[in-house]
Amino acid sequence: MNMPTETDNTATVAACMPDRAGDSPLREVSLFLSDYAAWLLGSGATCIRLERNVDRMADAWGCKVVMTILPRHIHLTVSSPDQSESYTYITATGCYGISFDINTGLSRLSWEVADGRISFNEARRRFADITATPPESPALVLLLASLANASFCRLFGGDWAAMAVVFIATAAGLYMKQLMLGRKADLRVVFMTCAFVSAVLGAGAGLFGLGDTPEIAVGTSVLYLVPGIPFLNSFSDLLAGHYICSFSRFLHAVILTCCLSAGLCAGLLTMNLGMF
Amino acid sequence: MLIEYLQDALFAAVAAIGFAAISNPPRRAYLFCALIAAIGHSTRFLMMHQQVFGLHIVLATTAASLLVGLLAVVLSPVAKMPAETCLFPSLLPMIPGIYAYKTFGGLVMCMYRGSEGEFSHYFYLFASNGLTCLFILIGMVTGATIPIFMLKRISFQATR
Structure with a gap:
């Protein structure tokens, strides 16, 4: 031939x-x-x-x-x-x-x-x-995502102290996510655990009186977990008429967001912190 | 105001690079994500600023997302990447995280506070933040996705 x-x-x-x-x-x-x-x-x-x-x-x-x-x-x-x-x-x-x-x-x-x-x-x-393309270096992802979440905190009006706390909270939570995913843990458990860890550390700004915007620090500390891309993909599929995939992606993102919220809530209760 | 504007652009660019890293993009995507996010987010900042347009956050986000979508589609053939590779991470800094947090907070506090007055107050916080968050998200995804579908010829030939 x-x-x-x-x-x-x-x-x-x-x-x-x-x-x-x-x-x-x-x-x-x-x-x-x-x-x-x-x-x-x-x-x-x-x-x-x-x-x-x-x-x-x-x-x-x-x-x-x-x-x-x-x-x-x-x-x-x-x-x-x-x-x-x-x-x-x-x-x-x-x-x-x-x-x-x-x-x-x-x-x-x-x-x-x-x-x-x-x-x-x-x-x-x-x-x-x-x-066979390898994923991005985990250490680089950890650094860039922590800087990103700290910048996110700034965009929401957080001060430098809040940014520092968010950087640490994100780095710790994301490191835990990488470890747990490496050990094939269930994604929903990973999201709950990481949100809990980040929320507890993010609450540090309020606990130790660091800066003037502790509520922004704790609110931003878990945002690196928001499944933004599945949400955006689901909308794109909706416009293209792929309703089953769209609904599935949307539901997946909603479930992860609920797990994130549960972890955040548990973290705040552990730290005896009100949400307002 | 100029300093605030530049700070907004800078932090949006850093946020876009970091969120891009989570989704394993090609290395050259970082530059495009940073550029598009900086332009998009700082445009939203200007549109919301009282001394410029003073637009509501929902309208400003929708318009800025449309700009981000257009930029991602137009730049994707230059970057030789699908438009989504630049678009999605560039859009993430506009996600209404604090509104979502306050919505969730309002909901939790509704359950914990027994009196009618307190419940009404927290339910108001839950509803007002939730609606703002929802409309921002709808504006964001609509504004950003429409250019991909309107400019299909460019969007789907970017990697050619």
């Missing part, structure tokens, strides 16, 4: 695929697209981006794709243009965590395929490389 040339962007499935005894080219494409879609959804992409990226690659390989995007699964059917052959796969998304780095790499890969710049085998190699 022939591999597609640099300028051949209307290649058929068969032309894209290597000869492998027993393997149907369409089956290989189906498996690839299924894995691709699961990774893209798992890395926090919106449904509209997922559909467009997968459709663009399927068009380039001359096959038809129909996909159901479920909250934690991708149900995908790939068929040949004359519908004589088709494959259906259901793939679980897994819990990779949000990664815009992987999202960006996979989106770029879809255009490289669509523009005929890479062959199917090259696309598979690139896919393996992209999905």
Whole structure:
């Protein structure tokens, strides 16, 4: 079989695929697209981006794709243009965590395929490389997120003392989050525990009379846990008409916010601190 | 006012970089997130300032989010990244965290305070902060997401 040339962007499935005894080219494409879609959804992409990226690659390989995007699964059917052959796969998304780095790499890969710049085998190699991208250094995330939350405190009118307290509370809470997630603890328990730790430390500003805005310190100390991206993704899915995914993402974010609030409340009760 | 304005832009930029770090973006995204967040948040600051427009926080947030959304879409082909990579972290500094905290506080205090007067007071705090928080969130997500859908051609070809 022939591999597609640099300028051949209307290649058929068969032309894209290597000869492998027993393997149907369409089956290989189906498996690839299924894995691709699961990774893209798992890395926090919106449904509209997922559909467009997968459709663009399927068009380039001359096959038809129909996909159901479920909250934690991708149900995908790939068929040949004359519908004589088709494959259906259901793939679980897994819990990779949000990664815009992987999202960006996979989106770029879809255009490289669509523009005929890479062959199917090259696309598979690139896919393996992209999905092996390591996450950002935990120490750097800890530093940047703590600075971010301290800055957030300032934006809400907190003074320098409150910022310092929020920095420490965030660093401690986020470090605990990294430790607990590393040990595969339940996400809801992680959110409650981290909010509790950060709230207790954030209450330090009021306890030791540091600065004039202790209430802003304690209120801001847990905000690094707010699941902002799932909320934003859910709205994007709502506009795109993907109501099941939208509702699922919204509910997930609401549950995490409730866990955060429970941890905050427990922290304030422990410190015998009123909320107003 | 100039110092306050610059401080607002600076702290919004630092906040955007930190919140971006949590979502594992490509390294070059930090610069774009910081730039967009600084412009967006400082624009909201100006719009809310009594000496400039004196707008309500909901309207100011909606307008600033629209600007953030437009900037993210326009800059995404330059950054060679999906618009969401720059947009979402840049938007997070505008999340109404203190309103959410006060809403939750009001709710908890409603349960703890028995007398009708105290309950009414805390229920008022819960409702007023909750509604403000809700409308800010609606304005934020609407303003920021609309440019992605209106400029689909740019938004979805940024990584080409």
